Amino acid sequence: MQRMINRLTASLDFHTQALQLRADRQRVIASNIANADTPGYQARDFDFAAALRQATGVNSGNLGGSSGGRSGGMASNLGADIAANVMGRGLGGSSNAAVHLQYARPSQTSADSNTVDMDRERASFVDNSVNYEATLRFLNGSVRTMLDAMKSPNQG
Amino acid sequence: MSMLRIFDVAGSAVSAQSQRLNVVASNLANVDTVATPDGTPYKARQVVFQTLMLGAQQATAGVQVSAITESSEPGRRVRDPAHPNADAEGYVTYSNVSAVDEMVNMMSASRSYQNNIEVMNTARSLLLKTLQIGQG
Numbered sequence: 001m002q003r004m005i006n007r008l009t010a011s012l013d014f015h016t017q018a019l020q021l022r023a024d025r026q027r028v029i030a031s032n033i034a035n036a037d038t039p040g041y042q043a044r045d046f047d048f049a050a051a052l053r054q055a056t057g058v059n060s061g062n063l064g065g066s067s068g069g070r071s072g073g074m075a076s077n078l079g080a081d082i083a084a085n086v087m088g089r090g091l092g093g094s095s096n097a098a099v100h101l102q103y104a105r106p107s108q109t110s111a112d113s114n115t116v117d118m119d120r121e122r123a124s125f126v127d128n129s130v131n132y133e134a135t136l137r138f139l140n141g142s143v144r145t146m147l148d149a150m151k152s153p154n155q156g
Numbered sequence: 157m158s159m160l161r162i163f164d165v166a167g168s169a170v171s172a173q174s175q176r177l178n179v180v181a182s183n184l185a186n187v188d189t190v191a192t193p194d195g196t197p198y199k200a201r202q203v204v205f206q207t208l209m210l211g212a213q214q215a216t217a218g219v220q221v222s223a224i225t226e227s228s229e230p231g232r233r234v235r236d237p238a239h240p241n242a243d244a245e246g247y248v249t250y251s252n253v254s255a256v257d258e259m260v261n262m263m264s265a266s267r268s269y270q271n272n273i274e275v276m277n278t279a280r281s282l283l284l285k286t287l288q289i290g291q292g
Binding site (some may be wrong): 023026027028030031034035037040122125129133136143147 | 158159161162165166168169173176204205206207215216217218219264265268271272275278279282285286288289290
């Protein structure tokens with residue numbers, strides 16, 4: 001029975017991980033925007049594709065479409081370099097994998113050594129929200145498909 | 157729900173920016189304040205922002221105003237012997253506020269304020285949509 005439930009929810013797991021990472025990234029970008037005027041603040045971000053690959057264990061080849069391709073080891077394949085990095089623990093708290101946060105390279109230097117580029121942050125923010133919403137729709141689609149499958153034929 | 161922290165982050169930024177606007181307002185209000193012959197004139201004030209780490213999570217960085225500093229530049233001196241607050245040489249010392257600097261500061265603060273409000277609105281709408289997973 002447990003196994004069957006796993007099968008049913010396997011397709012949800014991938015999108016759940018993606019959604020979690022999108023939420024994390026949204027928060028990181030929000031921190032950058034909040035600190036746009038703080039002297040000495042270094043803008044941060046992370047490589048979403050790499051983080052998702054690491055969180056789900058899916059290779060880049062079938063990252064796009066698949067739900068079934070999760071190969072088990074969630075956080076087990078964390079590289080030592082990542083573990084030893086700034087992060088230490090999971091960025092999201094609840095997410096299993098630690099996200100490898102990086103510092104943005106400033107496009108223009110500023111006197112107060114703040115490296116937030118507002119144009120880039122705004123663009124990333126919008127891009128990330130659209131992607132978050134897309135992931136949300138995928139997830140919603142799977143949930144609804146599953147609910148439809150559970151209904152009896154004469155239930156409408 | 158790591159997105160909920162966005163409200164803390166953007167909220168701290170909005171409050172810091174509004175404090176900055178407050179300081180700008182008081183500087184602008186005192187742009188023509190004169191010093192009494194024995195007293196010191198109004199000094200332009202400036203807020204100092206500092207990153208405020210929220211919780212144990214890295215990169216959940218809010219903002220706080222760590223200090224409000226006073227400018228040490230000399231005040232504007234204008235010769236006006238007839239002025240009641242003129243000193244022995246007939247000069248009146250005004251505050252050292254630069255109206256142009258303050259206007260620039262005000263625009264920067266209001267832009268940042270707007271940006272953060274927008275961040276909150278986006279986070280809000282995404283969260284509301286998240287709450288509706290599997291419904292209708």
